[in-house]
Amino acid sequence: MSAVLAVDLGGSGSRARLVAPDGVREVTGERLRVSPAGLVAAPLVTSLVSQLGLRAGDVAAVCVGSSGILTLSDGPQVVLDAVRSALGEVRTVVASDAVTSAVGALGGRPGAVVLTGTGSTALGTDLTGCWRKVDGWGHVLGDAGSGSWIGMRALQAALEQHDGRRADAPALLASAVERFGVPETWPRQIYMREDRAGVLASVVTDVVALAADEDDVAAEILAAAGRELARSLAAALRPPVPPLASWTGGIFGAAVVLETMRESLRELRRDVVLEPPRGSSLDGAALLARQALAGDLEPAEPLLTVH
Template sequence: MTDQVLAIDLGKTGCRGSLRLDGQQTRSADAPGAPGLANAGGVAAAERAIRDVVAQITTPTTTFTLSIGAAGAAAAPDAAAQLARRLTDLPGAHGIAVTSDAVTAHAGALGGAPGVVLAAGTGAVATAVDAAGRFTRTDGWGSLLGDEGGGAWIGVEGLRAALRCHDGRAAHTALAAEASAHYGVALDDLPKHLGQHENPALLAARFAPIVAAAAATDDTAAAIMTAAGHALARTVLATIDRSGIPSPAPFAITGGLTNLGAPLLDPLRRAIAQRTDPRAPLGEPIDGAALLALDAGTVLEEMVVRIL
């Protein structure tokens, strides 16, 4: 019998699981995400999310290779190894692979081939792999220090603009009323509302689609979206430069932020047009996790922690 694969895409927003046999999905499940392996308590939160998804998908007789792409694994490889060890007691798991969700995004988008991939969701990270297998990562430093142009970044910038308007420190923006309506609290209570949430980056990122929608009629929102597109472009261009991949570099973008559409993607694409050869993603990060589960021969292998 062909080995089953249980692929996990663990981001800061959600945790997706896909059980596959011969490459075809047989079951799937979703659970809330985790703040990231580099955060305090990040390994424990990741473990809880993964066990939740695995419990939804498997039965007592299910056997599988577990392959996980987890947010924060690239910044905290020791935490990735710890997570792998903590999951060895999962019933039915006869092999575990843990890597960064940026790595699985690259594998899913380009199928393990060289090139540059921008993964833009709650966070933002670009990765490159050249023909010799050399791996380059840019940003992905988390919402406090990086992830510029990502969903949490856009959401925070929108909320900051709302509070500046509320204080009279800046011109009027529709984002002030939108923020209060979206979170169901007065603007004065926004800091407490976000600060008491176990995953503030996730909560802030939920405001990003509202900022993008407001960009059509609100100058402040439009400026935030343009700035986000330019920030992502800087990440992509820096990745090309650091990797040494000749321009135009094979390039794909993946992640939930692509759903924000033209307000974000137009400035991004204009800024990188001369340096990239755009490709439609072959698949999603969860497809990359499934690929890496059984294939230890890709150029990404050195980024994968395996326990067999």
């Protein structure tokens, strides 16, 4: 069995898995950042390869799944160049993290998956000619139901409480003040950061804790996230994508998000079978690397590049 390398780059962190004849090794790294020039992906790839101690000739195929590869970069070339620089000429797949997540969660079967962490995307595929991406437009224009989306709405509610525009969110305001300090400093702390989406998503733990304490506003924000994710998943499930679906991402650790999404999807599409995920985006990347090595993987630009 030839060795393959799977890499996952996301707003919450980066991971790499080496699958070799002598075993499996995994390493973790920093989260993916966005600079004025676009995604800062190449240094993460280089760092993960270095942590694994890999050199040219050590692996037969690589798959890099990355958040924002479609919307926040000029394409896959910067990742391809980073892989070539670290590992030489090797068969390489660069894919949206929506693709690797869908392949991993469904175990390589056709269907649709909604991915939500710092950002959110849904992807539906028949594994042949259709690879349909929904949302994933970033925390300003989209990413409905994501960690950044939840954090933004929580801070908006807190500021409305601070301004006297509402009176039902004192707990959210107190929690946000404990995290960020006085509200007048929040715009600078968020707007001036390159990783502002991650900063917004950091608020999710506070929202989940307040919802667990039966705070109605926090609970409704999480429920609204579930409804948004169901809408994205239903859009990804249009024909020719079969009615099989799953989910992946840390936001689903909040039970209210998952249960509300399940209920909302049932209202939108009663025919859909919603299953727990079989694997992660890293599992999907490993599977795609194997398929590329076997010559069984067709490119689907711009979501899936095979070099």
